[in-house]
Amino acid sequence: xxxxxxxxxxxxCKGCELCTTVCPKDLIAMDKGRFTPKGYHPAELVDPExxxxxxxxxxxxxxxxxxxxxxxxxxxxxxxxxx
Amino acid sequence: xxxxKLVESLIYAKPESLYPVGTHYCPGCTHGVxxxxxxxxxxxxxxxxxxxxxxxxxxxxxxYNYFNMDFAEAAHGRAPAMATGIKRVSPDKIVFTxxxxxxxxSIGMAEIIHAAxxxxxxxxxxxxxxxxxxxxxxxxxxxxxxxKTTSSPLGRDVEMHGxxxxxxxxxxxxxxxxxxxxxxxxxxANIRKAKKAIRQAFEVQQQGLxxxxxxxxxxxxxxxxLPPVEALQWIEDHMLPAYPLGDYKVHPAIAKKPTR
Amino acid sequence: MAKELLKGNIxxxxxxxxxxxxxxxxxxxxxxxxxxxxxxxxxxxxxRVFLQAESEVAAINMVYGAASAGVRVMTSSSSPGVSLMMxxxxxxxxxxxxxxxxDIMRGGPGLGNIAPSQGDYNQIVKxxxxxxxxxxVLAPATVQELIDLTVEAFDLAEKYRYIVxxxxxxxxxxxxxxxxLPPMKPxxxxxxxxxxxxxxxxxxxxxxxxxxxxxPAVEEEFNLKLKAKQERIEANEVRYKEIALExxxxxxxxxxxxxxxxxSAVKAAREEGIRVGLLRPISLYxxxxxxxxxxxxxxxxxLVVEMNGGQMVEDVRLAVEGRVPVHxxxxxxxxxxxxxxxxxxxxxxxxxxxxxx
Numbered sequence: 001x002x003x004x005x006x007x008x009x010x011x012x013c014k015g016c017e018l019c020t021t022v023c024p025k026d027l028i029a030m031d032k033g034r035f036t037p038k039g040y041h042p043a044e045l046v047d048p049e050x051x052x053x054x055x056x057x058x059x060x061x062x063x064x065x066x067x068x069x070x071x072x073x074x075x076x077x078x079x080x081x082x083x
Numbered sequence: 084x085x086x087x088k089l090v091e092s093l094i095y096a097k098p099e100s101l102y103p104v105g106t107h108y109c110p111g112c113t114h115g116v117x118x119x120x121x122x123x124x125x126x127x128x129x130x131x132x133x134x135x136x137x138x139x140x141x142x143x144x145x146x147y148n149y150f151n152m153d154f155a156e157a158a159h160g161r162a163p164a165m166a167t168g169i170k171r172v173s174p175d176k177i178v179f180t181x182x183x184x185x186x187x188x189s190i191g192m193a194e195i196i197h198a199a200x201x202x203x204x205x206x207x208x209x210x211x212x213x214x215x216x217x218x219x220x221x222x223x224x225x226x227x228x229x230x231k232t233t234s235s236p237l238g239r240d241v242e243m244h245g246x247x248x249x250x251x252x253x254x255x256x257x258x259x260x261x262x263x264x265x266x267x268x269x270x271x272a273n274i275r276k277a278k279k280a281i282r283q284a285f286e287v288q289q290q291g292l293x294x295x296x297x298x299x300x301x302x303x304x305x306x307x308x309l310p311p312v313e314a315l316q317w318i319e320d321h322m323l324p325a326y327p328l329g330d331y332k333v334h335p336a337i338a339k340k341p342t343r
Numbered sequence: 344m345a346k347e348l349l350k351g352n353i354x355x356x357x358x359x360x361x362x363x364x365x366x367x368x369x370x371x372x373x374x375x376x377x378x379x380x381x382x383x384x385x386x387x388x389x390x391r392v393f394l395q396a397e398s399e400v401a402a403i404n405m406v407y408g409a410a411s412a413g414v415r416v417m418t419s420s421s422s423p424g425v426s427l428m429m430x431x432x433x434x435x436x437x438x439x440x441x442x443x444x445x446d447i448m449r450g451g452p453g454l455g456n457i458a459p460s461q462g463d464y465n466q467i468v469k470x471x472x473x474x475x476x477x478x479x480v481l482a483p484a485t486v487q488e489l490i491d492l493t494v495e496a497f498d499l500a501e502k503y504r505y506i507v508x509x510x511x512x513x514x515x516x517x518x519x520x521x522x523x524l525p526p527m528k529p530x531x532x533x534x535x536x537x538x539x540x541x542x543x544x545x546x547x548x549x550x551x552x553x554x555x556x557x558x559p560a561v562e563e564e565f566n567l568k569l570k571a572k573q574e575r576i577e578a579n580e581v582r583y584k585e586i587a588l589e590x591x592x593x594x595x596x597x598x599x600x601x602x603x604x605x606x607s608a609v610k611a612a613r614e615e616g617i618r619v620g621l622l623r624p625i626s627l628y629x630x631x632x633x634x635x636x637x638x639x640x641x642x643x644x645x646l647v648v649e650m651n652g653g654q655m656v657e658d659v660r661l662a663v664e665g666r667v668p669v670h671x672x673x674x675x676x677x678x679x680x681x682x683x684x685x686x687x688x689x690x691x692x693x694x695x696x697x698x699x700x
Contacts, residue, residue: 001089004094005091009097011105014109014110014111016110016111017111017310017311017312018315021312038105040110054094056094056095059095060271060274060275061116061270061274062116062119063108063110063111063113063114063116063119064105064106064115065097065098065101065115065118065119065122066097067095068095068096068097069093069094069095069096070091070092070093071091071092072089072090072091072092073089073092073094074087074088074089074090075087075088075089075090132543132544132545132546133545134543135412135541135543137408144555145555147551151544152543152544153541153542153543153544153550153551154541154550154553155408155541155551155552155553156438156551156552156553157407157434158404158407158430158431158434161407161431164396164400164401164402164404164408165404165405165408165411167394167408168366168368168404168405168406168407168408168409168410168411168412168416169408169409169411169412169541170408171366171392171394171405171409172365172409172414172416173412173533173542173543176542193400194397194400194401194404196397197396197397201394
């Protein structure tokens with residue numbers, strides 16, 4: 001079970017690829033097969049082995065604040081806005 | 084031990100201090116990172132409703148479309164003066180300017196120096212991307228020797244155009260400036276440090292200690308003619324040597340307490 | 344309040360304070376620096392804001408900031424300094440924040456000198472900064488009027504969310520005359536600041552103060568809005584004074600110090616049996632065109648007297664539209680015409696009338 005996951009808001013992503021270069025597990029790729037409404041190839045999480053830990057490093061470098069980060073945490077410690 | 088119940092929790096989303104809209108900045112431009120860090124700091128300090136931002140002419144001229152707070156758009160180079168006018172009649176408000184290098188170090192040099200010399204209790208976020216971005220990539224006071232721009236097509240010739248200006252070092256000489264640092268946005272580690280510096284600058288203002296400025300080395304993929312990823316590398320290879328990162332003024336009154 | 348002997352520059356600065364001016368940002372420039380000095384003493388005394396800026400460019404942008412935060416704010420300067428303020432004035436109009444500027448004109452162009460002049464009439468009355476706008480312009484001829492118009496300027500600026508320029512000259516700033524100051528009005532409480540002002544978006548949507556209208560069609564809409572505002576100003580804010588115009592054959596039109604000099608000449612000419620009177624515009628914008636036009640149907644000739652090479656005369660001719668000859672007499676470079684000079688001109692115009700058409 002993945003410890004975390006990311007959601008890329010495709011209305012904000014400009015396909016700049018910065019996030020793809022910083023993911024410690026190399027789980028983000030550009031979807032060259034699709035375009036966002038603005039005509040960019042969106043970044044997306046590619047995590048077949050459910051390796052994402054929700055570390056948020058991708059969100060740290062994203063110039064568009066397009067990436068939201070989710071993490072599976074014990075119910076007691078669930079902080080932040082439930083999705 | 085019983086399987087502990089896990090809940091999926093949203094631990095990071097776009098800061099409340101940014102409107103949920105896209106920006107006009109070029110793909111991969113770290114203006115966006117700077118906006119995000121400022122907004123995160125304002126959210127964390129809980130001051131969105133007491134903050135007034137001032138952005139002059141430049142790539143960030145439409146900052147008021149992105150920051151979810153009271154905002155003014157100043158004339159080119161005059162944000163420190165406009166911010167002075169706002170702060171002097173609203174001493175209990177947080178006032179920050181968000182300026183580019185052409186704005187701050189060229190046309191607005193008198194305003195920034197005198198705001199610092201007066202110890203104006205405002206925070207200046209200074210984006211140094213070594214060119215005039217909005218107008219299409221002309222030479223700025225921070226353009227590097229030899230760097231080609233649309234107004235130094237053969238590369239900046241120091242004989243003709245003079246030398247780059249290191250603003251953080253310059254302002255640190257002024258007694259009114261209490262917190263003047265230079266950070267960079269070209270890597271995750273540096274972005275983290277930049278956020279700490281921005282937070283420190285806002286806290287300096289909250290404590291009424293005087294003038295604070297954070298200079299941020301920032302990328303300009305489109306005018307540098309580089310893909311976003313390589314533009315960040317260009318900062319490391321070319322801008323860091325010319326603009327060393329570090330703390331150039333940290334007034335002793337700024338307690339060295341760790342900022343979260 | 345009793346009459347006191349007041350110097351013009353001190354008078355308008357104290358008048359602004361009495362009008363509740365909460366912030367003053369300025370820069371030293373003769374012949375109005377005493378105003379800055381007065382503010383530097385009085386404003387801190389009252390817990391209000393005073394700051395000497397690094398330049399007039401910075402000063403007007405500090406004013407712009409304070410106005411955007413919703414307080415009564417002013418600056419004062421003189422011709423070269425006001426030239427440096429032009430971009431700021433345009434931004435101020437472009438974002439509809441209320442501001443008062445007192446311009447004490449001096450000899451020009453260039454460094455010119457520090458003597459009184461009206462050479463900036465066109466610069467100020469016809470617009471000033473870039474873009475389609477004309478500030479409200481009020482021209483005092485006495486220290487009392489300088490006081491009253493400065494106080495009124497604050498109300499007009501807020502009534503129209505606009506710029507009001509009190510336009511006088513070096514002599515007005517420097518002379519001392521008995522005049523009466525109004526009672527003290529306290530500054531606005533923070534919670535009384537206007538709803539549009541930048542006060543921190545607490546419990547409301549954020550406010551934005553900007554003069555950007557990137558879409559031409561939207562910018563035109565804004566310009567039309569300014570035009571409509573100007574039409575309201577033109578309909579409601581015209582001010583002028585008339586002296587001895589009843590059954591006059593000749594009408595003199597002159598403002599400010601030139602108007603004062605002309606008044607003495609009118610008196611002398613009347614004693615010589617010449618039927619002459621004076622129209623003294625006080626609002627240079629909105630200009631009293633209709634009154635000038637009315638006079639043109641009553642008098643046989645007009646004489647415009649200015650301390651410049653002939654600027655307001657164009658507005659008089661616009662109003663008169665050739666109905667009667669409009670003569671001009673002006674002194675430049677900071678020279679103040681003497682009543683005798685104006686009297687000679689009146690005599691010439693008068694003798695010209697005797698010659699059958």
